[in-house]
Amino acid sequence: MKCSRAWWAVAICACLGPQLATADNLFGTDEGKLLLTAGFNDLEGSGGGGLVPLAFISGYGSSDSWGANAHFTDIQLKDYQLRAFGAAAGAFDRVEVSYTRHEFNITGTALDGLGAAQDIVGVKVKLVGDAVYGQDSWIPQVAVGAEYHKNEGLTNGDAVGLAGVVNPKQLGAAAEHGTDYYIAATKVFLAQSLVVNAVLRATKANEFGLLGFGGNLKNTYSYKPEGTVAYLLTRRLALGSEVRTRPHNLSVDDETTAYDVFLAWAPTKNVSLVAAYLNIGGVLGPVTGVNRHQDGPYLSVQAGF
Numbered sequence: 001m002k003c004s005r006a007w008w009a010v011a012i013c014a015c016l017g018p019q020l021a022t023a024d025n026l027f028g029t030d031e032g033k034l035l036l037t038a039g040f041n042d043l044e045g046s047g048g049g050g051l052v053p054l055a056f057i058s059g060y061g062s063s064d065s066w067g068a069n070a071h072f073t074d075i076q077l078k079d080y081q082l083r084a085f086g087a088a089a090g091a092f093d094r095v096e097v098s099y100t101r102h103e104f105n106i107t108g109t110a111l112d113g114l115g116a117a118q119d120i121v122g123v124k125v126k127l128v129g130d131a132v133y134g135q136d137s138w139i140p141q142v143a144v145g146a147e148y149h150k151n152e153g154l155t156n157g158d159a160v161g162l163a164g165v166v167n168p169k170q171l172g173a174a175a176e177h178g179t180d181y182y183i184a185a186t187k188v189f190l191a192q193s194l195v196v197n198a199v200l201r202a203t204k205a206n207e208f209g210l211l212g213f214g215g216n217l218k219n220t221y222s223y224k225p226e227g228t229v230a231y232l233l234t235r236r237l238a239l240g241s242e243v244r245t246r247p248h249n250l251s252v253d254d255e256t257t258a259y260d261v262f263l264a265w266a267p268t269k270n271v272s273l274v275a276a277y278l279n280i281g282g283v284l285g286p287v288t289g290v291n292r293h294q295d296g297p298y299l300s301v302q303a304g305f
Contacts, residue, residue, distance in 0.1 A: 032062030069304020173212025
């Protein structure tokens with residue numbers, strides 16, 4: 001599938017940052033949070049890292065304000081490419097809403113040319129705690145969230161030997177849409193320059209929803225742990241790693257744990273970048289006959305206030 005819809009996001013992320021330098025005057029926002037505490041947009045658009053959501057609410061608006069951002073992510077694995085783009089907004093450092101579009105292409109193996117796409121709408125609500133300002137307490141910031149995925153199906157199946165296959169249900173998925181639910185607990189230890197995050201996700205997703213939800217092996221929710229650890233090298237730069245365990249619902253897909261090592265940089269509050277090495281394990285190995293880990297570079301840019 002071609003990724004022409006993504007170019008508006010590239011333009012926004014390239015141009016929006018300088019324009020938002022005056023966001024305080026234009027929109028009445030206060031950008032009251034500390035640098036790096038707005039949450040980068042993760043793979044599904046929630047405020048987080050690369051793979052895993054954080055309890056942070058997107059945007060730099062304080063509890064008296066709001067914030068928003070646009071993001072574009074490009075992932076190049078050995079035999080696969082994924083582009084994600086969208087926007088997120090946070091209100092009163094309490095509620096976050098997000099939208100992300102995924103456009104996925106197989107660029108190697110016998111399925112070279114097969115594509116998939118999905119739309120993801122998310123919501124997150126902070127329940128208790130403050131990850132940054134609660135330094136005198138061990139209580140983390142805790143948030144709950146939900147992410148609804150609507151898979152738009154598969155494209156170009158006829159050209160790769162999958163004649164008539166246009167829906168992940170034809171590969172064994174139980175549904176082409178579904179909802180993930182999660183709870184995240186995040187704590188920043190300023191004295192140690194350390195960020196620690198733990199997530200528990202209830203999910204039926206196959207390969208983040210790109211291959212539908214549920215399958216012939218399992219069609220009930222799995223409760224999978226995820227985590228993030230990051231060290232603040234400077235007030236603008238963080239080095240960290242994430243782990244995301246995932247269910248194995250489909251016999252045609254050898255889905256395993258995904259992980260990354262990332263470097264996050266915020267040259268200003270209005271522009272931020274995440275570069276990472278990402279490994280998501282096997283993808284469709286039983287179908288392609290290529291049983292190797294899919295790994296490669298992850299690059300994400302976001303602009304906001």
